[in-house]
Amino acid sequence: MDPQTLSSSVSTSHTISPDGLNYKKCNLLKEENRLLDSVLLKEENPFDFFQSIIAGAMAGVVVEAALYPIDTVKTRLQAARGGGKVVLKGLYSGLGGNLAGVLPASAIFLGVYEPAKQKLLKALPENLSAFAHLFIQTAGALGGAASSLVRVPTEVVKQRMQTGQFASAPAAVRLIVAKEGFRGLYAGYGSFLLRDLPFDAIQFCIYEQLRIGYKLAAQRDLNDPENAIIGAVAGAITGTVTNPLDVIKTRLMVQGSSKQYKGILDCVRTIMREEGTHAFLKGIGPRVLWIGIGGSIFFGVLEKTKQMLAKKRPEKHKSFYLKQE
Numbered sequence: 063m064d065p066q067t068l069s070s071s072v073s074t075s076h077t078i079s080p081d082g083l084n085y086k087k088c089n090l091l092k093e094e095n096r097l098l099d100s101v102l103l104k105e106e107n108p109f110d111f112f113q114s115i116i117a118g119a120m121a122g123v124v125v126e127a128a129l130y131p132i133d134t135v136k137t138r139l140q141a142a143r144g145g146g147k148v149v150l151k152g153l154y155s156g157l158g159g160n161l162a163g164v165l166p167a168s169a170i171f172l173g174v175y176e177p178a179k180q181k182l183l184k185a186l187p188e189n190l191s192a193f194a195h196l197f198i199q200t201a202g203a204l205g206g207a208a209s210s211l212v213r214v215p216t217e218v219v220k221q222r223m224q225t226g227q228f229a230s231a232p233a234a235v236r237l238i239v240a241k242e243g244f245r246g247l248y249a250g251y252g253s254f255l256l257r258d259l260p261f262d263a264i265q266f267c268i269y270e271q272l273r274i275g276y277k278l279a280a281q282r283d284l285n286d287p288e289n290a291i292i293g294a295v296a297g298a299i300t301g302t303v304t305n306p307l308d309v310i311k312t313r314l315m316v317q318g319s320s321k322q323y324k325g326i327l328d329c330v331r332t333i334m335r336e337e338g339t340h341a342f343l344k345g346i347g348p349r350v351l352w353i354g355i356g357g358s359i360f361f362g363v364l365e366k367t368k369q370m371l372a373k374k375r376p377e378k379h380k381s382f383y384l385k386q387e
Contacts, residue, residue, distance in 0.1 A: 114172040135150070138225060140309045141225050159220065159234070182197040200263070206259050214248050257304055301352070309341065
C-alpha cells in the first residue's frame with residue numbers, strides 16, 4: 063500500500079461508512095487495526111542494504127561522540143565496588159578507539175536489522191499480524207548478534223580505558239592480548255549478549271510500534287522532532303529495564319586478568335553477597351539519561367539520513383520517506 067492510498071484510507075475510515083452512517087467506536091478500532099497491519103506487513107520499504115549501513119554508521123558515531131562523557135560516568139559508577147569514589151577527570155578517555163569500533167558495528171547492526179525486518183514481516187501471514195512485533199524483535203536480536211563481533215572488543219577496550227587501566231586504544235589491545243590472549247578482547251561476551259540482544263530487540267520494537275501508531279493517529283508522516291522524541295522514550299524505557307544486565311557486563315569486562323568473577327552467575331552471586339541487590343541499579347541515572355538522549359539523537363539522525371538518501375533514489379521510491387504535501 064503506498065502512502066497516498068494509506069492516507070486516503072485513514073481519512074475515509076474516520077468519517078462516513080458506505081451506508082452514510084458514522085462508524086461505531088468498535089468498528090473504528092477494527093479499521094485502525096487493519097490499517098496498522100497493512101502498514102506493518104504490506105508497505106514496500108525501499109531502504110536497501112547500503113543505505114542501512116550508511117544511516118546506521120552516521121547515527122551511531124553521532125551518539126557516541128555527543129554523549130561519551132555520560133557513558134564514562136556510568137561505567138565508573140558501575141565498576142566501583144561498594145561506595146568507591148567516582149573520578150570525573152578524563153571523561154573522554156577511549157573516545158577515539160570507541161568511534162573506530164562503533165562506526166562498523168552500527169553499520170553492521172542496521173545492515174542486518176533493516177533487511178531482516180522487511181523479510182520477516184513480508185513472510186508473516188496476514189492472519190498472524192498480531193505477532194508482527196515479535197518479528198521486529200527478532201530482527202533487532204539478529205542485528206545485535208551480528209554487530210557483537212565488533213562491538214564487544216570495542217566495549218572491552220573502551221570500558222577499561224574509561225576506568226583508567228590503559229592510556230590508549232592500541233596499548234589496551236596489545237596488553238590485553240599479551241596478558242589474557244585474544245579471548246581477552248571478548249571478556250564478558252556472554253553478558254554482553256544477555257544485555258544487548260533483549261536491549262536491541264526491545265528498543266527497536268518499542269520505537270517501531272510507537273512510530274507506526276503515532277503515524278496512524280496523526281494521518282501523516284512524522285517530522286524530525288517527533289522521531290527524536292519517540293526515540294528518546296524507547297531508549298529511556300529500555301535503558302531502565304536492562305540496567306542490572308549492564309552492571310554485570312561492565313564488571314566482567316573491566317575485571318581483566320584478576321578474574322574476580324568466574325562468570326555471569328558468579329558475578330551475580332558475588333555482587334549480591336558483597337554489595338546487595340541495590341548494586342544492580344548502579345549508574346542507572348547516567349545510563350537512562352545517556353540512552354534516552356542517545357535514542358533521540360540516534361533515531362533522529364537515522365530517519366533524517368533515510369530521507370536524505372531517499373532523495374537520491376528513483377522518483378517512484380521517494381514518497382516513502384519524504385513528507386506528504
